[in-house]
Amino acid sequence: MKVLPKSQAQPAQKENYVNKERCVGRIISWFYDNDTKIFATKRSDGVQYLKPMIKYFNTLPRCEINGLASKPLINRSMFGLADVIANLIKREGGSGKYERLKPQKGKRVKNIDKKTGKLTWKYKIKPVRAVHRIPLKKIPQDFLGNMQWWYVDVNTGEARIEDKDNKVIVCFYDAMNLINFSKKDQRTLTKNEIMFTDEWKEQGLQYKRVLEICRRYGVHAGSRLPDNWKSSS
Numbered sequence: 001m002k003v004l005p006k007s008q009a010q011p012a013q014k015e016n017y018v019n020k021e022r023c024v025g026r027i028i029s030w031f032y033d034n035d036t037k038i039f040a041t042k043r044s045d046g047v048q049y050l051k052p053m054i055k056y057f058n059t060l061p062r063c064e065i066n067g068l069a070s071k072p073l074i075n076r077s078m079f080g081l082a083d084v085i086a087n088l089i090k091r092e093g094g095s096g097k098y099e100r101l102k103p104q105k106g107k108r109v110k111n112i113d114k115k116t117g118k119l120t121w122k123y124k125i126k127p128v129r130a131v132h133r134i135p136l137k138k139i140p141q142d143f144l145g146n147m148q149w150w151y152v153d154v155n156t157g158e159a160r161i162e163d164k165d166n167k168v169i170v171c172f173y174d175a176m177n178l179i180n181f182s183k184k185d186q187r188t189l190t191k192n193e194i195m196f197t198d199e200w201k202e203q204g205l206q207y208k209r210v211l212e213i214c215r216r217y218g219v220h221a222g223s224r225l226p227d228n229w230k231s232s233s
Contacts, residue, residue, distance in 0.1 A: 027067040028203075029156040031173060032086075034077030036135050039085075040173060041068070042157050044202060047174040049131040052081055054101065057089065059129040061104045062096075069093030074156060137172060139180040141221060144169070144188040151195035157203045159194065175210040183220040190215060 025045030032052070033040050041048045050056045057065065070093075073086035092101045106123035113120070147169065150161040160171040178186065189211055196204030213219070217226050 027064070027071060029071055029158075029173070030068055030073055032073060032075045032077065032079055032082035033137070034079055035137050038131060038134065039082070042173045046206075047176075048128070049134050050129075051131060052085065054085065054088075056129050057085070058102045059104065059126065061106050061123070061125045062093075062098075064128075065089055065093040065101060065103045066096070136180050137174075137177050139170065139172075139177065139185075139221065141182040142184050144185045147188055147192060149192055149195060150189065152197075152200040152204045152207070154197060154200060157200065159207050161189075175207045178207070178210050178214055179219055179225075180221050181214075183218075186211060186214055186220055 025043040028042045028044060030039065030041040032038075037052065039050045039052055041050070050060075060068075068086075069090045073082065075082045075086070088100060092098050104125050106125045108121055109124050111120050111122055112118070144161065146163040146165075148162050148164045148166070150159055152158070153160050153171070156173065158171045158173045159175070161169045163169050178189075181189070194204050194207050219225060
């Protein structure tokens with residue numbers, strides 16, 4: 001990945017926050033983000049954030065721990081504690097023998113359809129202690145002048161932006177980070193439509209949808225979120 005000079009890497013925007021809704025979709029990949037000091041699980045329906053402490057992972061159901069255990073943690077900062085937690089999840093979640101981790105087992109409850117009388121069983125779990133108000137990543141400003149294209153990474157679901165030398169300028173896993181791009185860079189991204197394979201269509205459309213809403217409501221680095229942003233996104 002191309003490392004930007006410090007003069008370019010200092011963003012002009014203030015640190016913004018965004019509220020995250022509950023995500024329950026299929027796990028695609030997971031990251032430790034050293035910029036925001038948080039774990040991020042990219043799912044088919046969004047991104048779920050957890051603080052880097054075991055007690056927060058213990059609020060996940062066992063099936064979710066198993067899902068994380070099957071995916072390698074993407075820890076580009078090489079933060080040691082993140083690797084310790086990931087190794088613990090891989091060891092205990094992969095084997096199903098929980099000693100230090102105590103994830104939710106869930107409670108099996110029956111459900112009878114009032115119209116048909118059909119009996120079904122569901123597992124009920126307590127709400128996961130995910131972070132709902134997270135700081136967005138700081139993004140360089142007006143830096144896409146040499147951009148060639150952007151696409152969805154087929155291994156991680158991240159959006160990757162490359163320059164004309166085929167070097168990655170920046171990558172991000174949460175479409176909401178488009179809020180912190182400058183207005184000029186958002187125009188550049190709009191002109192160069194994001195590329196994705198059929199398998200990653202939903203992820204590609206998520207990035208595209210957030211970018212369209214940003215442009216429609218004038219949301220960009222340094223701006224305020226409008227009151228109707230939540231209902232629009």
